[in-house]
Amino acid sequence: MTTRRKKAIDTPKPSDEAYRQVFGLLELGERSSNPDIRAAAIEIAKNTSTDQRYRNLRVSAKTIMLAGTLVLILTVAACWYAQIHYAATLANSITGVVLTVAVLLIALYTLLSGHLSQENFVKLCTAVWDKFKGAYSSTAAGSPKMEGTESGVKQIQAGDDPKPNPN
């Protein structure tokens, strides 16, 4: 079954061949001595490339719309639930995580629908990962709430200084 599936993936499709022919003709058009034909060929190549991307979508636009709407509804519900049932600090943390996951999911859907490039998706994932790594390392180092505040600095200094010898 795996071999059959691999064969199906490897075998070029007639639609790919059609696009190959179109791009071949456009390449010839780009070599024209007429500057207007050259410019038009480049413009058509851009449009054809976008068209090919949209036509090769793995998920239909309708499914993407439904999934995106569902994610938004679930996000709002989760944030509302967290704010009502938990203390403000915990609720804000939950809201942050939920919003981040929602943004990532919507980014994934837009990637699958061809509206977001892979490069930008990776940038977004890296930014989210860095944010989480930063938050985790600051939590592991100590109380993040105390850092940067006057009382926090005093607490750290007090912790570092050895206790004065009463003798």
Add this chain to the structure above:
Amino acid sequence: MSSPKFESVKRNNPRIVVLLDRLGEYIRDQVRSGRGYIVPKLAGAVLGLSDGEAFVLLEILAAGGLLQRVYNLYCGKTGALLATVEDPKQLDEIPHCDYCDEDHDLSGLKIEIAFTANDAFCNKAA
């Protein structure tokens, strides 16, 4: 005298008006002769242009709503026309070849890019 759409395309591409006029005349001749498909290679040969240049000019007319790009799918063995589709994805649903009585794979097929004249062009030609 030509259709308003054709005039609009010419206005948008003032520096290739001569080429568009010649191509328009060629398309009208083809339609009058009952040939439904305008093939870039043949159009290029008649107008003294390369395949690519003819394709780009035909695409300009297609963008102006005068032509429609289509894909003709031929049996590689017999040369019989199996299907004509507008969406390239439809080419992947290859029809059974009645002439050979088999389902061809891509190597047994020939794909040709062509254009058909829309009503705007056909009315003018009539």
